[in-house]
Amino acid sequence: MSSLATSPSQDIISPPAEAAVYDRYAQAAGTFEPALCCPVQYSKEFLEVIPDEIIQKDYGCGDPTPFVRPGETVLDLGSGGGKLCYIAAQVVGRDGRVIGVDCNQEMLGLARKHAPTVAEQLGYANVEFRYGLIQDLALDLDALAVELSESPVNDPAGYLALRHAEERLRRDCPLVPNDSVDCVLSNCVLNLVRGQDRRCLFAEIFRVLRSGGRAAISDIVSDESVPDRLQQDPELWSGCITGAFREDEFVRAFEDAGFHGIEIVKRESEPWRTVEGIEFRSVTVVAHKGKQGPCLERNQAVIYRGPFKAVNDDDGHTFQRGERTAVCDKTFRLLQQEPYEGMFDAIEPRNEIPLEDAKPYACRRSANRDPRETKGHEYDATITRPNDLCDGETCC
Template sequence: MDSQQIYDRVSAHYSAASQGTTAEYGSAIAKSFGYSNEELSNAPEGSNLGLSCGNPLAISTISEGETVIDLGSGAGLDAFLAAHRVGPSGKVIGVDMNKDMLDRADKIKIETGKTNVEFIKSRITDMSVLGSGIADCIISNCVINLVPSTEKHLVFKEIFRLLKPRGRLAISDILSKKQMPDKLKSDIALYVGCISGASLVNEYKEFLQDAGFREILITDTKSDLNVYLQTNEDGSKKTECCIPINAENEATSFYGPSNEVCCGPQTPSPRRTTDCYASQRNRVSLTENDLNEWAGSFKIYAVKN
């Protein structure tokens, strides 16, 4: 697929995700990636869609009065939590390319009366709508991996441009642990699920260095990516799931044939990274389909010198 096709598929997927999931599912996913009960209690209702792969706020050291930009802000979970930290004298700018996500975030903003956060529509490869050197900190949560590989370097150049001198980035992202086979790279379900589009760790570091960043730290959090597959809508854990064998064109749509779903009649979760295929002959243990073999949740920190 070319870049525009990737953007179209990603946008369609996250428009569907913007319709929401259960609070229990969102909470279970967020907690598994490091969000505290206090943080989740401070998150406005409807802002947590269970799309995280880490907690960038945990490494951001955001202070009162700062300006923070959240790349791929979605429904606003991290943006609203950052707004709580910067206080009335600070400012948070959420950036997203998806209109449905932005509409949801803006609705929550109006309902909560937040005045120190705003959301703008833009791809994160070109944020010319924003001036240079305006941010103390830039955060992002499981979004950069969705940018086509030929354009990822542009994201880091934009981050560098937007940061003030000594500004910092704090990112949670899925990175590849080893080179993936072409079969996985071309799987659109794995791509929109943030797996097959992930960069290798050394590639990510090169992007940062080439953009001008120093003091770069990239750390594997060892979080379990299978949580996306193993969590029911009520927040409970499942032990097996109906998934495709991966035979030639055997996988159906993301939601499975006739909207049948993984492991029961629940509404499909937005981050499920394999197609659901609800026939008994394809019911296999999730331990035989380990996402952690190929990718991991990483925390990335760097400083603009």
């Protein structure tokens, strides 16, 4: 059974829990709610331009912004008051852009209210906030509101027409298009999404990222499965507690969605809350998109440096420490980028196979590459490296 289906109770989470989430964050946009606050240290330098109201109404549990790069397009899921977006705006700079998505009009109102002040302080405006559900990032809820006002739903025929309208909006003017984002962020929101929507949620994160992009997500996880009774408690659910993913299932959700290079970059040792002996703590996970695509043979190999005897990647390869493992061109490139940088030695063939001549490669075989394959069977050079730079004693 897949990780997203292992908590049957999450599949029947009651509509009141969703309503509780809406009501609670609508209120928390107006009046700071201390119970929703999990203390986080953000880089002070980025807080200077952010208005106090936004800093105070912080309902996050971690800081994924160190994984944002200058010039990138960033999407923040469940942007709340906008603090993460305003931090990311400074990291990406005037050439980058930041989009916050939230389904709560009051939170959107709070975030948007301060956009002109932040833009004035920065000297550029590169942040916008959009109205949508993070498990359905194609559907623009503002556009849907226009449809509904023009064609209110009064009967089943109206309902069917609405479904067609939704599909049209998703297709023709998606809230967040495919492959359009470099970095997806989120801070303490995924746990609020209903169990039955979680597979879509991860599929959506994957869809909007371009190949080579990454998701950096801070969220609350549990160390044990949460009993149904606690999940059905609207107060505990909306308080970012009992909707928490179990920590192993959280990581597996990224695997199931097709990510690679998935890393727990931060895991608080102390729980934020403990309920009936179950510990709830903040983690930050970073996951990359880009292992999909054709496998082409270009006679390349990699050597895993250690320290483990062997490692498996998210694409089904096993790398034995110190051995020349044959890889396709895609894997060869992937293993030289983050998060694998420095773990492998990359071995190019002596005679390069041009990309246009490369043949398909059976990537799953995890075979070794004979050095003769790399160098060419006719290669028989004998080379002594010049020693004019040596001091005669210690030099290799």
